[in-house]
Amino acid sequence: MKLHFNAVRANRGDWSLAAQGTFCEGMHLVSGDVGSGKSTLALMIAGLFSPTVGSIVSDGISSKMISMQFPEYHVTGLTVAEECRSWGLDSDPILSGINLNHKRDVAPLTLSRGELKRLHLACVLAKKYDLLLLDEPFSSLDAREKERLCEILSQRTGGITILFTHEQTCFPQVDHIWEIQQGELFDRGEMPEALTRWMHAPTLIKKIISSGKILKNISPSDLQEAVCRT
Amino acid sequence: MIVMSGLRCRNIRIDSLTIPHGITSVIGPNGSGKTSFLRLCSGITEPEAGEILIDCKKPRETDVGWVNEFPDKNILFSRVSDEIASCLRFSHRPCSEKDSAVLAIAETMDIMHLLDRTMRELSGGEKVLVALAAALVQRPKILVLDEYDSHLDETRCFQIEHILRSCAVPYVIRCTQQMETAARGDYLLYLEEGSLLYNGxxxxxxxxxxxxxxYPLSWRCEV
Known part of the structure; x- marks a missing residue:
């Protein structure tokens, strides 16, 4: 499975984004500041936004899913249980897994934002997709849920998963890092070599690297392990 | 001081709490009542029982600035300068006073270049900055920020942190899911299921x- 960006450019007024490269199977992190074009890139890959020039070609990808930043955009059910069923899922195990069984009969839009994000991600991650796009999956989640999501994503196998985020501390284990800077998508390469090329790495990661510690990956446990290692 | 006593509203149950001057962060699991707590502090919601006094006045008798997690929800005008001036206009301040206040806050926050742009053109981070300017322009006694940082990158977070430190608002109350941000505040509240478990x-x-x-990951990873 592969996803090719062939001289892609998206223009919107004065703003533009250029992308070239290939996403192979594994967990990819696309980082970049707010407004850099992470969501636009995700929408282009999902086929919801057309590049102005160039093409995005899928190779061997038969199923894909995009999880948008705002979970409200995905809601179709009138109750929490119905929302699970709208994804073709049995609501009982899904809601037990995210501790929302007691809210099964309430309207999804009456949940707190973090609870709604939890529900949405549980539905998305319950299925396997060849290509999974997660746009800011950590926003609105509390610290416990962020850690839980990192563990689930770190265990994900098969297919291409692309994580678009400006999160600063909580990441799953990733295979490849990309970065959007000044209107261009840069391939920082495979882990762990990508870490030295990651220009806008979060302060904590930069600090650990500059202290001479060897970082194998960027999940919370990798960071702690690197710091504890002498 | 902000003094709360016998506070009851929806799932919020706080018997007694005193919040000092400075930046107070509110943290807790999703659904713990952080937004409900902020709405009480800002006077958007009134308590079902008990009271909140901000320097001896109720929130609705105090000048309050509010920044929503999604600034789009609060946008009233299409032009940035009009948006920042909105509360001064609604309080019928003279045009000269309004214009100078908008320029002053834009200069302080380094967003002069945004003043003539339309709100629609702005990025998410820029919208938060404009919402913050609109909340600060009337020099509120209390500034309430509801997860303003959940859609911001690290650079923007540090920029806003700097603005909050230099704006001289007596009370800033913000909820956040970034524990590093919470660690930089002066005072911290931890809520769970509507109750205040820890403060200090x-x-x-x-x-x-x-x-x-x-617990902040950066504290676990001290290097």
Missing amino acids: SPARVFASLCQTPF
């Missing part, structure tokens, strides 16, 4: 949370 300095509250994921 960040060092003291995080000491009680050291076995949980709420």
Whole structure:
């Protein structure tokens, strides 16, 4: 499975984004500041936004899913249980897994934002997709849920998963890092070599690297392990 | 001081709490009542029982600035300068006073270049900055920020942190899911299921949370 960006450019007024490269199977992190074009890139890959020039070609990808930043955009059910069923899922195990069984009969839009994000991600991650796009999956989640999501994503196998985020501390284990800077998508390469090329790495990661510690990956446990290692 | 006593509203149950001057962060699991708590502090919601006094006045008798997690929800005008001036206009301040106040806050926050742009053109981070300017332009006594940082990158977070420190608002109350941000505040509240479990300095509250994921990762990874 592969996803090719062939001289892609998206223009919107004065703003533009250029992308070239290939996403192979594994967990990819696309980082970049707010407004850099992470969501636009995700929408282009999902086929919801057309590049102005160039093409995005899928190779061997038969199923894909995009999880948008705002979970409200995905809601179709009138109750929490119905929302699970709208994804073709049995609501009982899904809601037990995210501790929302007691809210099964309430309207999804009456949940707190973090609870709604939890529900949405549980539905998305319950299925396997060849290509999974997660746009800011950590926003609105509390610290416990962020850690839980990192563990689930770190265990994900098969297919291409692309994580678009400006999160600063909580990441799953990733295979490849990309970065959007000044209107261009840069391939920082495979882990762990990508870490030295990651220009806008979060302060904590930069600090650990500059202290001479060897970082194998960027999940919370990798960071702690690197710091504890002498 | 902000003094709360016998506070009851929806799932919020706080018997007694005093919040000092400075930046207070509110943290807790999703659904713990952080937004409900902020709405009470800002006077958007009134308590079902008990009271909140901000320097002896109720929130609705106090000048309050509010920044929503999604600034789009609060946008009233299409032009940035009009948006920032909105509360001054609604209080019928003279045009000259309004214009100079907008320029002053834009200069302080380094967003002069945004003044003539339309709100629609702005990025998410820029919208938060404009919402913050609109909240600060009337020099509120209390500034309430509801997860303003959940859609911001690190650079923008540090920029806003700097603005909050230099704006001289007596009380800033913000909820956040970034524990590093919470650690930089002066005072910290930890809510769970509507109850206040811990309050005090960040060092003291995080000491009680050291076995949980709420403990700042940067503190665990001291290098």
